[in-house]
Amino acid sequence: MGWKMNLRGTVLTSYVVILFCLKGAAASNRNIHGVLGGSAFLDIANLKEQQQILKWLLGKTLIARMKMSDSKPTYSLPCMCELYPNGTLRLDNLTQKQDGQYTVEMHDSEGNVLTEDINLHILENISQPRIKWTCSTKTVTCEVKRQKKPTFQLSQNTEGGKMKEPKFVNDTWTAEWRVKNISGKFKCIVSEEVLKRTTEQQVNCSGLDMFLILTIAGGAIVFVIFVAVLIYCIRKKRSQRRQARGRNFSFCYLVTVSLSTN
Ligand SMILES: *[C@@H]1O[C@H](CO)[C@@H](O)[C@H](O)[C@H]1NC(C)=O
Ligand SMILES: *[C@@H]1O[C@H](CO)[C@@H](O)[C@H](O)[C@H]1NC(C)=O
Ligand SMILES: *[C@@H]1O[C@H](CO)[C@@H](O)[C@H](O)[C@H]1NC(C)=O
Ligand SMILES: *[C@@H]1O[C@H](CO)[C@@H](O)[C@H](O)[C@H]1NC(C)=O
Ligand SMILES: *[C@@H]1O[C@H](CO)[C@@H](O)[C@H](O)[C@H]1NC(C)=O
Secondary structure (H helix, E strand, O other): OHHHHHHHHHHHHHHHHHHHHHHHHHHOEEEEEEEOOOOEEEOOOOOOOOEEEEEEEEOOEEEEEEEOOOOEEEEOOOOOEEEOOOOOEEEOOOOHHHOEEEEEEEEEOOOOEEEEEEEEEEEOOOOOOEEEEEOOOOEEEEEEEOOOOOEEEEEEOOOOOEEOOOEEEOOEEEEEEEOOOOOEEEEEEEEEOOEEEEEEEEEOOOHHHHHHHHHHHHHHHHHHHHHHHHHHHHHHHHHHHHOOOOOOHHHHHHHHHHHHHO
16 A cells, blocks of 8 residues: 555656656747847846856857856857857857857856757848839839848728739839828838838828819919900900901901800
8 A cells, every 4th residue: 555655656756857847948948039140149048156167059069168257258169259247148240050059058066067048040131111102103112122022011091002912123122002092101011020120101192182273273264364355355346346347356256256166
């Protein structure tokens, strides 16, 4: 009876230990993102006081090591990086080669080693989006400098239109939308995974309305002139009837005829 209980207890304890270990390993595995040509900071989540030596590795390759007592790092390869006294590794001028799993080993004086893993995922940068528009065709375009096609999204305070398939010309991706209302505030969002750039642009296409106003005003002025000429001619005709026939008659007759046919 007592022996059975003991066995059960041992089995249970092993289960708990295994579960705990799995959980601990998963928690130390972090994902961070960097931008090509940019920098990344690899922080240690849990640095204990008693650690004596730190080692940063990419895969199995040692990058840098440091004795905590003197905070003087040594780099195993000429690396575009810096190891800070607090154990953070800063990587600069990121290239695709630096994409991968980083491990920091923390050795204490008793020979115990703690490790943490960080996955660094490097993305191509997205330039600040540029919004352009054409009033007459009611089209809005959004462009970014980039090799890989990103995701485009246009939002408007009114209604966003349908997007044409983005085009790649001159190292630039351009998306185009035909919108219902070309006047308003447009927001272009360009993204890939965690990387996201946004540009807002106020568009005013009141130029078209101005053109309409000028056309109507111009038409009104022409109309007033015609009416004035008409009145002048009628008066002239009357006075000509009273007097003998004048030379201007045929001209006024022509103007009145052309007006009436209009
Ligand atoms: C990435 O693009 C942004 C503009 O969207 C720019 O401010 C930043 O400096 C760029 N970063 C790199 C590393 O080129
Ligand atoms: C360590 O120091 C660097 C540089 O001072 C800083 O940028 C970084 O955030 C620090 N990391 C931690 C985990 O405090
Ligand atoms: C690394 O980046 C800096 C600026 O961010 C630049 O001045 C330097 O030339 C770059 N080095 C290399 C080798 O690309
Ligand atoms: C591409 O860029 C070049 C130089 O910057 C320019 O002359 C050319 O017009 C551009 N082509 C297009 C289709 O925009
Ligand atoms: C277009 O949107 C602007 C700004 O929201 C609004 O003032 C205008 O009345 C809209 N025009 C049409 C034709 O819906």
